[in-house]
Amino acid sequence: xxxxxxxxxxxxxxxxxxxxxxxxxxxxxxxxxxxxxxxxxxxxxxxxxxxxxxxxxxxxxxxxxxxxxxxxxxxx
Amino acid sequence: xxxxxxxxxxxxxxxxxxxxxxxxxxxxxxxxxxxxxxxxxxxxxxxxxxxxxxxxxxxxxxxxxxxxxxxxxxxxxxxxxxxxxxxxxxxxxxxxxxxxxxxxxxxxxxxxxxxxxxxxxxxxxxxxxxxxxxxxxxxxxxxxxxxxxxxxxxxxxxxxxxxxxxxxxxxxxxxxxxxxxxxxxxxxxxxxxxxxxxxxxxxxxxxxxxxxxxxxxxxxxx
Numbered sequence: 001x002x003x004x005x006x007x008x009x010x011x012x013x014x015x016x017x018x019x020x021x022x023x024x025x026x027x028x029x030x031x032x033x034x035x036x037x038x039x040x041x042x043x044x045x046x047x048x049x050x051x052x053x054x055x056x057x058x059x060x061x062x063x064x065x066x067x068x069x070x071x072x073x074x075x076x
Numbered sequence: 077x078x079x080x081x082x083x084x085x086x087x088x089x090x091x092x093x094x095x096x097x098x099x100x101x102x103x104x105x106x107x108x109x110x111x112x113x114x115x116x117x118x119x120x121x122x123x124x125x126x127x128x129x130x131x132x133x134x135x136x137x138x139x140x141x142x143x144x145x146x147x148x149x150x151x152x153x154x155x156x157x158x159x160x161x162x163x164x165x166x167x168x169x170x171x172x173x174x175x176x177x178x179x180x181x182x183x184x185x186x187x188x189x190x191x192x193x194x195x196x197x198x199x200x201x202x203x204x205x206x207x208x209x210x211x212x213x214x215x216x217x218x219x220x221x222x223x224x225x226x227x228x229x230x231x232x233x234x235x236x237x238x239x240x241x242x243x244x245x246x247x248x249x250x251x252x253x254x255x256x257x258x259x260x261x262x263x264x265x266x267x268x269x270x271x272x273x274x275x276x277x278x279x280x281x282x283x284x285x286x287x288x289x290x291x292x293x294x295x296x297x298x
Contacts, residue, residue, distance in 0.1 A: 014181050
């Protein structure tokens with residue numbers, strides 16, 4: 001069983017790395033990029049029977065800092 | 077006065093912090109991240125700067141979940157003193173002992189320089205050796221020192237006089253120029269600048285000395 005966790009900075013939290021990527025894209029001639037937000041993807045290989053609630057608990061405890069980040073979980 | 081300095085894999089200011097405590101008259105014990113308890117008579121715990129666990133995942137996140145940090149959190153909840161500097165401040169926000177979080181510097185660069193810090197309050201064991209409004213010179217050395225806090229918490233920090241230091245010339249984009257904050261009971265201080273690197277004449281500055289002396293003095297009296 002696998003889980004994929006997406007962690008993103010919350011809206012309203014300035015993402016300086018995303019801004020730098022946006023500038024770099026503009027410098028390369030890719031016009032029309034209005035905004036870039038950079039996050040991370042964490043893939044977990046889990047025991048059979050693991051639940052989304054387990055992964056949510058992992059996110060709350062360690063994988064995301066909910067002061068500044070939001071997360072979403074995909075089980076497969 | 078007994079100070080414990082926590083050592084994580086990747087800590088690099090632990091010895092400097094120990095020397096600063098010792099110079100101010102404290103007895104110092106180093107404690108390893110895998111230790112599950114602090115020495116019994118510890119008055120203050122120092123969480124040092126560095127790159128604990130390589131800054132993997134988020135700065136301070138893995139350290140905040142280490143066995144020793146549970147004891148540090150218990151110590152703080154019992155009313156014990158905790159001083160987190162630089163990576164130590166990041167660890168304390170990750171444990172939830174202090175509000176907010178430290179984001180990547182707004183300019184995306186690692187910054188290593190001496191900055192002007194305004195002492196915002198002298199109402200704490202850490203800052204009572206200064207006068208509110210004093211400007212002191214203390215080095216910073218960080219990549220993730222951009223303090224973020226939501227509006228409500230910022231209002232509370234201001235209303236409760238819990239902003240300890242602000243930058244005179246904001247180097248990293250920190251909200252409200254915040255360089256250091258206190259806990260509700262004023263016994264936990266987290267700050268990005270390094271007072272232990274300005275605590276001896278050979279450092280080129282001694283403006284950080286008063287912090288360690290005040291803390292040691294206050295805890296000896298107590």
